Amino acid sequence: MSGEEYAGAGAADDGTDRLVGPEADSDESAVEAALRPKELSEFIGQPKVREQLDLVLKAARQRHGTADHVLLSGAPGLGKTTLSMIIAAEMGAPIRITSGPAIQHAGDLAAILSSLQEGEILFLDEIHRMSRPAEEMLYMAMEDFRVDVIVGKGPGATAIPLELPPFTLVGATTRAGLLPPPLRDRFGFTAHMEFYEPAELEQVVHRSARLLEVRTDAEGAAEIAGRSRGTPRIANRLLRRVRDYAQVKADGVIDREIASRALGVYEVDERGLDRLDRAVLGALVKLFGGGPVGLSTLSVAVGEERETVEEVAEPFLVREGLLARTPRGRIATPAAWDHLGMARPPQAHGRPDSPAGPGQAGLFGE
Numbered sequence: 001m002s003g004e005e006y007a008g009a010g011a012a013d014d015g016t017d018r019l020v021g022p023e024a025d026s027d028e029s030a031v032e033a034a035l036r037p038k039e040l041s042e043f044i045g046q047p048k049v050r051e052q053l054d055l056v057l058k059a060a061r062q063r064h065g066t067a068d069h070v071l072l073s074g075a076p077g078l079g080k081t082t083l084s085m086i087i088a089a090e091m092g093a094p095i096r097i098t099s100g101p102a103i104q105h106a107g108d109l110a111a112i113l114s115s116l117q118e119g120e121i122l123f124l125d126e127i128h129r130m131s132r133p134a135e136e137m138l139y140m141a142m143e144d145f146r147v148d149v150i151v152g153k154g155p156g157a158t159a160i161p162l163e164l165p166p167f168t169l170v171g172a173t174t175r176a177g178l179l180p181p182p183l184r185d186r187f188g189f190t191a192h193m194e195f196y197e198p199a200e201l202e203q204v205v206h207r208s209a210r211l212l213e214v215r216t217d218a219e220g221a222a223e224i225a226g227r228s229r230g231t232p233r234i235a236n237r238l239l240r241r242v243r244d245y246a247q248v249k250a251d252g253v254i255d256r257e258i259a260s261r262a263l264g265v266y267e268v269d270e271r272g273l274d275r276l277d278r279a280v281l282g283a284l285v286k287l288f289g290g291g292p293v294g295l296s297t298l299s300v301a302v303g304e305e306r307e308t309v310e311e312v313a314e315p316f317l318v319r320e321g322l323l324a325r326t327p328r329g330r331i332a333t334p335a336a337w338d339h340l341g342m343a344r345p346p347q348a349h350g351r352p353d354s355p356a357g358p359g360q361a362g363l364f365g366e
């Protein structure tokens, strides 16, 4: 990968506002809200989660009670917020939405909990980022529907018990492993959301196209789905960009040709890699013969911060089996050469998990 091929990368690619980034863009909430499925039967994919959740909710409704607390874990953009809203809708209950980082003090949580109505759904996004005192208050609230509010400070402080109405906590996390076991154990039902299959994403694209009143044929939807990195949020975002292209450059109808040309303009390739992903992979293969190479060296080569390469580009490349992290550094797998349209070096043939090129140490001594 040469400098010209990736000129100016550092300016825009700090990981925010990428077309293929899994996090929501700042201005995306209104359009996302319009595209959210409202009922469990409309929710595409995740068949196990749907089946299990359906049972949990039906049983709670039959008992005229509140549903058990639910923990949703999985990568950003897979539908955790959507599912929490569906839980509220299916239970005919109101929903309160907040997030771990917004609750820094136990008092913040006490204020929210004490204002909940009976049966209300409390959606706590990024639950792993809540402060420790708030987390400890939550244990008691989840188990006994009670909190102790501490009044005063020092030796004169007193705990005033406060009864709470029964409620259902829906916690969402991208890092279930970071939750302390006492918190994890208090959820009656834990659902792990998987990345979506291309066929499921095709259904997401068709559904969203219908809601956005865009005409898409089967091949056009498949083309968008194939580049969406297993993530409905990305599928919806790519669909909107392709819609623009179809409107400006063609007759508004999305077919394979239009989808492919549009996403070519936005530099999202047929496997969903963008410029940053390809720069990292290209540097690894072309400059370092496939590695192993240290993260700092690789980052310098593409003109990016270490964190950007490690947290923004690498997870998807690893998931796709194009790059591997080893104790000696990053290596390209043989599939990386294939993806870049280059002939594999002899060492790479038939050794899917091994370094494909000659060993090369990081220049910066990692």
Ligand SMILES: Nc1ncnc2c1ncn2[C@@H]1O[C@H](COP(=O)(O)OP(=O)(O)OP(=O)(O)O)[C@@H](O)[C@H]1O
Binding pocket: 022, 023, 024, 031, 032, 033, 035, 036, 037, 042, 043, 044, 045, 075, 076, 077, 078, 079, 080, 081, 082, 083, 125, 204, 232, 233, 236
């Ligand atoms: N199963 C699905 N079927 C159809 N659309 C979906 C599905 N899952 C998610 N979406 C759509 O993808 C977008 C993102 O979903 P959502 O906000 O629920 O993701 P999330 O997992 O909560 O993400 P984050 O962790 O970043 O908050 C929404 O517009 C939603 O409509």
